[in-house]
Amino acid sequence: MPVIYDKVALIGLGLIASSMFWSGKRTGAVGHVSGFARSAETRETARRIGLCDSVCDSIAEVVADADLVVLAVPVGAMGAVAREMAPHLKPGATVTDVGSVKQTVIDNVGPYIPERVHFVPAHPMAGTEHSGPESGFATLFDNRWCLVVPPEGTDPAAVDRLEAYWHALGSQTERMDVEHHDLVCAVVSHIPHLIAYTMVGVADDLRRVTDQEVIKFSAAGFRDFTRIAASDPTMWRDVFLTNKDATIEMLGRFTEELFALQRAIRTGDGEQLHAYFTRTRTIRRSILEAGQDTDKPDFGRVQVGK
């Protein structure tokens, strides 16, 4: 595979950046990868496990001479990073990010991008509940989608090149306008996470059912929610604070629907419940057919012993 970027700089060395490093190394689609993290502990871990070809101690150093700079920090931290790195960017370089909300990234990062640097926001739709430099793995993006959200007027060649990079990491890509991106993500990602956090919070806070019971009997359904409710708190705080409008709109729809089902339960409307529960089966089938999940029972979970 031809080298797509000779030098890539990863800023923020968590789950996404570390997976980008490992997956890029599989194919040789990138040359040298330098990495930076704000925390000295993270940089030390990165050096220990061989994450990045070089680990730098400053933003100026990590972006020097980079053809692609990837902002992989929480959405709320991107503006400050952009301001700090701007004077050190190489003319002709591309800046991208992996944030889950795009309008706020465009608003906060865009103004710092120098004249001769390209800015192509993107969002890989992949992740796990684990975070930090040791959580990445080479196959995270395989057969997943990366949404590319170039602002109007972005250089088409820079967009094509970023897409080629994501293809090399294993992803498919799709272009989307920013408003639609933030709405789609509210539906497929932000609201599911908020609902999962809520469900786990409720179970943790009951007086009439003990924590011990909730934990022991969680395989009856509850444990599925605890996985995504174990995701990184800072990342998710920033997502909700910055995608407020779409989140609140979709929460409104969710609540309406929940109340309709609650009413069916209260009035004993079995027909409505049965029809609803039959309809939701279809979506699962479509997700399996699209190769976006496994049909093995229970996600193919390995049974674990005490």
Added chain:
Amino acid sequence: MPVIYDKVALIGLGLIASSMFWSGKRTGAVGHVSGFARSAETRETARRIGLCDSVCDSIAEVVADADLVVLAVPVGAMGAVAREMAPHLKPGATVTDVGSVKQTVIDNVGPYIPERVHFVPAHPMAGTEHSGPESGFATLFDNRWCLVVPPEGTDPAAVDRLEAYWHALGSQTERMDVEHHDLVCAVVSHIPHLIAYTMVGVADDLRRVTDQEVIKFSAAGFRDFTRIAASDPTMWRDVFLTNKDATIEMLGRFTEELFALQRAIRTGDGEQLHAYFTRTRTIRRSILEAGQDTDKPDFGRVQVGK
């Protein structure tokens, strides 16, 4: 292992009953297992795949001479089955069930149990999103919990024997009173399922986001909900209709909590969100420590291709 019941009759041959058959056969803890299902198609499938030592065409036949009769039909169908089988039960036999709601089973089945027959309701806290006679497997109950809910005055020896049977199938057991059972299950199972059904229903019903988008990008969180929202519609209709009070109480708590988080998002209270999302991580950790889920990223899901 000594034989615990010489003859077991399974009524209803879905996920749970078929898993009981296969797991019982691993250890030889049961002698002959007869099976019955209302649908001729299910009986034919059972015969084809060797599910049960004998497949019977009537309830009278399947319970004849059985030491243990297991009702494994939807909760709403149990009363009718109990009435039909009652005259054919062997004196000294035990009747149990695997229903997810216990008060309604005790109310609807209890009155039909003859004088010299024991009735020990139980509820294995295990399952997958698949249903039907071909969905069962021998390890479903391994390291899971089975809740045993004997009504007052039940013969202690009959309860002990049923517990020994569940231990032989791989489960741990715990006794619980009926009201507490129905509340605990609302929390760990019924509300999570209702919330998952709601989330999937909302995503299916949006005009501004296409179904295709919801499916393609589902790995960002949404797909976790689609698994339990693909569970058997009849079973779940009956659960909500029969555990109405506990479900509605817990839904109230859920809605309160969701509104509190929504308010934090609307007012931009990042501190509250961060504290909440940090707290919910702890429960996940406890579930892993209790051996009730795997710590592999993404449940150890196999990545699937198109």
